[in-house]
Amino acid sequence: MKLLVSIRRFSQVFFLLLFVYILWSTAYPLKGKLLPDTFFKADTLVMTFTAVSERVILPGIGIAVAMLLLTLLLGRFFYGWICPLGTMIDIAGQIRKKRGKAVHSLRFFKFIILACMAVLAFIGIQAVWIFDPIVVMTRFVALNLIPFTTWAVTNSMIFITKTFDLFGTDFYEIFRTLRQSLLGVKVYHFSNAMHIFYFFLFVLVTTFAYTRFWCRNICPLGALYAVIAKFSLLRRYVIKCAGCKRCISFCRMGAITNGVNYIKEECVLCMDCVYDCLSNETYFAFPFLRKKPEHVKLITEDKTGGVTRRQFLMLLGTSVFLPVFGKLGYALNRNLSSSIIRPPAAQKEEKFLNSCVRCGNCMKVCPTNGLQPVMMETGLQGIWTPKLVPEIGYCEYNCNLCGQSCPTGAITRLTIDSKRGVKLGCAEINKKTCIAWANNDQCIVCEEHCPVPAKAIKLMTENIGGKKVLKPYVVEDLCIGCGICQNKCPVSPVRAIRVNPVFADRK
Amino acid sequence: MKNLLGMFEKAMSKKITRRTFLKGAATGAMMIAVQNLFLRKVLAIDETSTGRPKSGIKGDYDLVLAEGTDPYQNTIKAVESMGGMERFVKKGGVCVVKPNIGWDRTPEQAANTNPSVVAAIVDMCFKAGAKKVNVFDNTCNESRSCYEHSGIQKAAQERGANVFFADDWNVLKAKFKYKSPMEGWPVLRDAIACDTFINVPVLKNHGLTGLTLSIKNLMGVCMGNRGMMHVDIGRKLVDMTDFINPDLTIIDAHRVITANGPTGGNLADVKVYNKLIAATDPVLADAFASQLVGINPMNISYIKMAVERGLGSADFTKAKTLDLKL
Numbered sequence: 001m002k003l004l005v006s007i008r009r010f011s012q013v014f015f016l017l018l019f020v021y022i023l024w025s026t027a028y029p030l031k032g033k034l035l036p037d038t039f040f041k042a043d044t045l046v047m048t049f050t051a052v053s054e055r056v057i058l059p060g061i062g063i064a065v066a067m068l069l070l071t072l073l074l075g076r077f078f079y080g081w082i083c084p085l086g087t088m089i090d091i092a093g094q095i096r097k098k099r100g101k102a103v104h105s106l107r108f109f110k111f112i113i114l115a116c117m118a119v120l121a122f123i124g125i126q127a128v129w130i131f132d133p134i135v136v137m138t139r140f141v142a143l144n145l146i147p148f149t150t151w152a153v154t155n156s157m158i159f160i161t162k163t164f165d166l167f168g169t170d171f172y173e174i175f176r177t178l179r180q181s182l183l184g185v186k187v188y189h190f191s192n193a194m195h196i197f198y199f200f201l202f203v204l205v206t207t208f209a210y211t212r213f214w215c216r217n218i219c220p221l222g223a224l225y226a227v228i229a230k231f232s233l234l235r236r237y238v239i240k241c242a243g244c245k246r247c248i249s250f251c252r253m254g255a256i257t258n259g260v261n262y263i264k265e266e267c268v269l270c271m272d273c274v275y276d277c278l279s280n281e282t283y284f285a286f287p288f289l290r291k292k293p294e295h296v297k298l299i300t301e302d303k304t305g306g307v308t309r310r311q312f313l314m315l316l317g318t319s320v321f322l323p324v325f326g327k328l329g330y331a332l333n334r335n336l337s338s339s340i341i342r343p344p345a346a347q348k349e350e351k352f353l354n355s356c357v358r359c360g361n362c363m364k365v366c367p368t369n370g371l372q373p374v375m376m377e378t379g380l381q382g383i384w385t386p387k388l389v390p391e392i393g394y395c396e397y398n399c400n401l402c403g404q405s406c407p408t409g410a411i412t413r414l415t416i417d418s419k420r421g422v423k424l425g426c427a428e429i430n431k432k433t434c435i436a437w438a439n440n441d442q443c444i445v446c447e448e449h450c451p452v453p454a455k456a457i458k459l460m461t462e463n464i465g466g467k468k469v470l471k472p473y474v475v476e477d478l479c480i481g482c483g484i485c486q487n488k489c490p491v492s493p494v495r496a497i498r499v500n501p502v503f504a505d506r507k
Numbered sequence: 508m509k510n511l512l513g514m515f516e517k518a519m520s521k522k523i524t525r526r527t528f529l530k531g532a533a534t535g536a537m538m539i540a541v542q543n544l545f546l547r548k549v550l551a552i553d554e555t556s557t558g559r560p561k562s563g564i565k566g567d568y569d570l571v572l573a574e575g576t577d578p579y580q581n582t583i584k585a586v587e588s589m590g591g592m593e594r595f596v597k598k599g600g601v602c603v604v605k606p607n608i609g610w611d612r613t614p615e616q617a618a619n620t621n622p623s624v625v626a627a628i629v630d631m632c633f634k635a636g637a638k639k640v641n642v643f644d645n646t647c648n649e650s651r652s653c654y655e656h657s658g659i660q661k662a663a664q665e666r667g668a669n670v671f672f673a674d675d676w677n678v679l680k681a682k683f684k685y686k687s688p689m690e691g692w693p694v695l696r697d698a699i700a701c702d703t704f705i706n707v708p709v710l711k712n713h714g715l716t717g718l719t720l721s722i723k724n725l726m727g728v729c730m731g732n733r734g735m736m737h738v739d740i741g742r743k744l745v746d747m748t749d750f751i752n753p754d755l756t757i758i759d760a761h762r763v764i765t766a767n768g769p770t771g772g773n774l775a776d777v778k779v780y781n782k783l784i785a786a787t788d789p790v791l792a793d794a795f796a797s798q799l800v801g802i803n804p805m806n807i808s809y810i811k812m813a814v815e816r817g818l819g820s821a822d823f824t825k826a827k828t829l830d831l832k833l
Contacts, residue, residue, distance in 0.1 A: 028651050155549045158676055162548055167677070167696065176671055185650055185672050208514065367649045396649050398611045398656065435738060445734040447714045449647060451611075453772030459714055470715060488647070490734030 004271040012087040019084040023141045028367045036361050040407035043134040045221040050408045053126040075232040076225045080268035085133035092204040093211050106217040114223035115315040129357040131220050140200040142364035147188040192375045211252040226265040239281040247273035341388040341501040343402045344422045345412040356410040358384035362402035368393030390483030397451035425481030426503035427474045434496035436471045440464050446485035446497050447472050556679040556699050558750035566590045569826035570786040575833030578761050582627035585785040595754050598636035600702030607709045611648040614658050617762035618771045620709045622662035624759045629668040644727040645673040678730050689746045698728035706753040710760040710796050712768030719769050720793040721756040722748050722809045741808030756792040758784040790819025
């Protein structure tokens, strides 16, 4: 009975399910017990690096610091026991079990990534979102997994109802209740969601090279924890080694160098080696509780694949050149950023791009599905940031959920009252295609839907051939650019009224 | 990296025999076929409907106007003097109560039907022996927030009604005996497949039609690109009324948006009338309600069109009217 391994597996599955549950409940009323940014608060990398690059103290940074202290006590337990991406990688690894060499020489690569990110953070650019495991996982679950599941279940139910003509039966009632509670009324669709899935798939597929390829060599959060785990208290003891090398070949992180010694910073405390040991003499303990056996020595001198302090500092120094390339990107794409509508109360563009971690929380929570991931419209640095696409969904007047669910404050948290006044842009009527202006017909759907109490779209009456025609026009000072007029405009494919983000408050 | 490249090389260097190729191609074709069949079934709207037949049930009065500060009592008393809900509701039948829940507004802002009116109707339907009372509307704003903030979901659910969001896929194509611009328009099945249809609009200002009334309220059972209904709106709404044939019309005029409708939002635009109109003829009810706020019924396109078509009468001076003061 592998008790410790069972507990570890239970913990992994529990946190994976909790993670999915939190994202699943990141929907309209947002009244769940756990806030959508719960996992981000425990994500030290996102929390500290955003705090450094944006020079703000984010709420909940205490939890991130607590995680660091726990790591100092226990080591990289987050990876073996909690990280939902790690769990997914472990599950994917079951398909093709391939053991890696012990202490692979690529492992220094993650420290390079971390160093680059640290330098960028100090000069005010937040780049942790690229490889952060919680971000990668959130984006996958929120924008791929949950939309696909709801789509598949809803459509299967519709298929069954239609095929067997189950209208009005209990099955139909159950489906309806399910749709209004668990499944959600709306089936979400995200443009470019396939690219997000490919990225996630790539992360998973790397494990086929050898177990936990991603965690060993790339994950920057792992690197951050590894730096601290080097000094962690909990450690592995081998009292008597028979030299069978089972633990070496079964270690998923390739952390064991020989039977007795291991690299502490690479160990994720998966507890496999405790049970792999044939002589049953391996255990984990705190040195102050157990007396250290005489013949065991910890190899921290073995630098295979590791990074020395000098190398690390050198890396920090050389990566100063990185932002030059970043700036080049900004310069080339300066005008692109103004062409899209950002969520309400998003920060100014450059600050927004820096603080946004592209987790997809805001897109998941948007009740109209209007927030969509950007692909390349704002240049490479804007990839997967949110934009409002009024044709798909408008910005709901009485809703401030995107700000509520943003983990880094890229979208400001506002009360509903103050959010109502935030200007996303300004509507413009194209009089060449508008039904009322071009055809002198009845329409004014835009005026009907305008949520501003004083109506930002007003009507003028014109007498044309004895027929009274109502024609809409926009009052720029009142318009908040929510885009409901664009969403409901019956003219297609290009709407006759469109929101122009140039007039937004955040400019 | 080396390992990954090795894997790739290995996969590419595998020879594909004719058999494997054919197998793969056949599987792919099968999958596409199954997917196609599945999606076709899911997305298809192939059933048509000629609408609800006219029930022809008449009340003791053609029209009842109830005045009082309590919307719940107003509704109860008005329907009782019409002859009671038993007259309209079939025992063990399915009742549809169609309020206006179009907007994400509170009851004070009066863009939606007063929840107490809906609650009273639900109560009466159950008392009259209805098996099921369905309350729904195809909302303009986000449905969940509309249902919640309008207070109707809570009020109706507390009384045992079946409150649900409009199922966009569960629709029938409308079919008319005459040539109609609404031919083939998707209409909610729940609105058609019922024994009693009670239309419960709220009286308020509307930019295009002047007023939102019971005939306009029937837009809430239509799906599809509803913006397109605004072109030649009178004709389309009248056809829709002829299609649905509401058995009872109860117009809530307790709080009335007099400007910047139909969304409202500004409490200064809301005028308190504390009135409720009940009638079996939707045209009569609408005509009476419009003169209540001082608008000539004949200036409202759909009332004018309905009278011309002989759908009902707008001459409330000839109608048998009861004025209840509570």
